[in-house]
Amino acid sequence: MAALNWSSDGKEMFDKIMAIVPEAMQEAVKPMLFGFIEKRAAGKTVTAEIVSAMVQNDLPEPQRSGIMQALGMKKPEEHAAAEPAASPPPFTPQWQGKSERMFEQMLQEVPEALRAVFRGKLMEILRQKCKGGAVIENYVTEIVQEIVPEPFKSKILKKFSEIGEVDISVIDSIIERFGTSQENLTYILHETQESIGYLPPEALRAISNKTGIFLSTVYNVATFYKAFRLEPPGEHHVKVCNGTACHLKDRDGIVREIEQMVTSASSKKVSHEKTLCLGCCDCAPAVMIDGEISTGVDARKKIKQLLA
Ligand code: FES
Structure with missing residues (x-):
């Protein structure tokens, strides 16, 4: 050259x-x-x-x-001061399978400054590909193969193959309700966790892409608050009260013992989280197992059985 x-x-x-x-x-x-x-x-x-x-x-x-x-x-x-062309009707994709998560993953590879424009253009390409039908996974894969240069093409396709089975379509309606302001990020994360059960990486990526909030910010908030789970909950879920009454009444350290039992168990059958007052201070130290309140000694016995 x-x-x-x-x-x-x-x-x-x-x-x-x-x-x-x-x-x-x-x-x-x-x-x-x-x-x-x-x-x-x-x-x-x-x-x-x-x-x-x-x-x-x-x-x-x-x-x-x-x-x-x-x-x-x-x-x-x-x-040119030409007549503005009639804009096409809004495109509401009918995502099928993992197509939406793949789309969001692809967008995450685009620099932040270009993401909004890319979203619009890529949606337009998708609209043409699906011709009024559902957006299948192959269409998203085709876009990557057609427009992304190597080595990024292989990197994105590899990430597609690692996407799990979680359905993140609920995030659209959550963002519609709370808006895209960073002030509402904790509400969005909370609602997403309530719907999906936890906050998988693809959900954090989708929240970042759809609100325009940096992924690093979304991730920092999700990891800062103990109430957010980044791992799927176990078959049984235990909430350990961290409120003042429970803390003062737990002289035998049963709560800490329960936490150790759950975290050191080899199986992921039982997951746990610390919460603020469970609203049952009479039972202090209170522990909620699968939605039911138990007092400390009872809870320890039940959890031992679950882990056996
Ligand atoms: S402080 Fe634990 S239930 Fe209220």
Whole structure:
């Protein structure tokens, strides 16, 4: 490839584009962009105009729209005062199988700044693929195979194969109820856990993608509060009261003994969590096993039987 002769504005624009591309992808993307630019410049100095024409004409979707939006570039049709085209009816995908979780996983690989644009463009591709029918897993896989360069394609396809069986479709209605503000994140996480039973990675990713809250923030909140579970609950679930009355009445340390029994058990049959007052201070130290309150000594006996 011949060395390119850059003007200062051309180089500045190119550097801005590279800053949007995730670091891990830059090595793969740079030669491709150089190839496009070299062809357009045809031996002349590479100006911002040439780089801009490359973005608008040579990049595939959704990368083109994502970069144009991030750089504040207008689409050619936005320059003209033409009649606005009728927008298509809203697309409400009928997700089938793991297709929604795969879609959210794919989006998670897109840089934060481009994610909203990519979501819209990828939804449009899905709409065309499913032609009014359900969104099956194959359509999402096809998109990855068609538009994602290696080595990211293989990485995403591998992550698809690791997605579990949890149904996260309930998250849409939860976010509809609470909105996308970060202030409501704990409510969203709480409701999601109530519906799914715990907070699997795909649920955290979907919450991040759909609200626009950074995944690191969602993860930090989910791990900060003890009330949130990142692991599926066991066949039996034990809530150990951490309230003041129970703490004061537990002179024999039964609560700690129960916690040790459950955490050191080799099977995952019984899961547990610490809670605030269970509303039954008369039974202190109170323990709830599968929704039923027991006092400490009784609870210890029951849990021993469950673990046997
Ligand atoms: S403090 Fe434990 S039930 Fe109230």
